Amino acid sequence: MTMKLVIALGGSLIDFDEDYFERLKRFLKDLSKDHRIYVVVGGGEIARKYIDFGRKLGLEEEILDWIGIFATRLNAKLVSSILGANEEIPRSVEDAVKLDKGLVVMGGTTPGHSTDTVAAELAEKISADLLIIATDVDGIYDKDPKMHPDARLFGEVSVDKLQEICKKPWTRAGDRVIIDGPAVEVIKRSGFDVIVLNGKDLENLGRAIRREKFRGTKIRREG
Numbered sequence: 001m002t003m004k005l006v007i008a009l010g011g012s013l014i015d016f017d018e019d020y021f022e023r024l025k026r027f028l029k030d031l032s033k034d035h036r037i038y039v040v041v042g043g044g045e046i047a048r049k050y051i052d053f054g055r056k057l058g059l060e061e062e063i064l065d066w067i068g069i070f071a072t073r074l075n076a077k078l079v080s081s082i083l084g085a086n087e088e089i090p091r092s093v094e095d096a097v098k099l100d101k102g103l104v105v106m107g108g109t110t111p112g113h114s115t116d117t118v119a120a121e122l123a124e125k126i127s128a129d130l131l132i133i134a135t136d137v138d139g140i141y142d143k144d145p146k147m148h149p150d151a152r153l154f155g156e157v158s159v160d161k162l163q164e165i166c167k168k169p170w171t172r173a174g175d176r177v178i179i180d181g182p183a184v185e186v187i188k189r190s191g192f193d194v195i196v197l198n199g200k201d202l203e204n205l206g207r208a209i210r211r212e213k214f215r216g217t218k219i220r221r222e223g
Contacts, residue, residue: 003035003129008119011044012136013199014075027202032103039105040119047071065111072107080105093122113182120186128192134199139217156218159188194219
């Protein structure tokens, strides 16, 4: 069955690992033979370096937000070029939908939210079957697993619990969050399935797409 999939590729995964990008290229191109794939790329460390430097120089938050957005589009251009996908990087969800291709790559859109929100809005717009938030940890934990070795991974979490975990609203460019508040709001009102997992493990990602047992967090709509 052909599915419409949106993958939020966290900027933390854009770490210039040649082997990973070769594997990602093969994975996504193979996936796009049977499904419609939209990839939304985050800004990662490149964005944060620019944002942190601009903040030290006293730039306004909206300007810093735009700098982060341009960094996501730079990353998106890299990923799109590697995949041989769209030449022009869409500046809005509507522009991405208009491309009407089997494999579309984009970055950020406007200030006030992360690329996870863009991915959620895109998933809502196209009535996606599945939104995958691919990051550099294995899913959603009860606390930061990078800071706390005893952090517990949620195999499944309700959208209400997710809202509690990710209760911090969007405050400023460059914030490190698994899923930002605006994205959770879109997820809560929409009908698509959502999975959070480690984007480095492409075999696990494939299992999640095939609805097989996987390591990560499934977001449940009720309870």
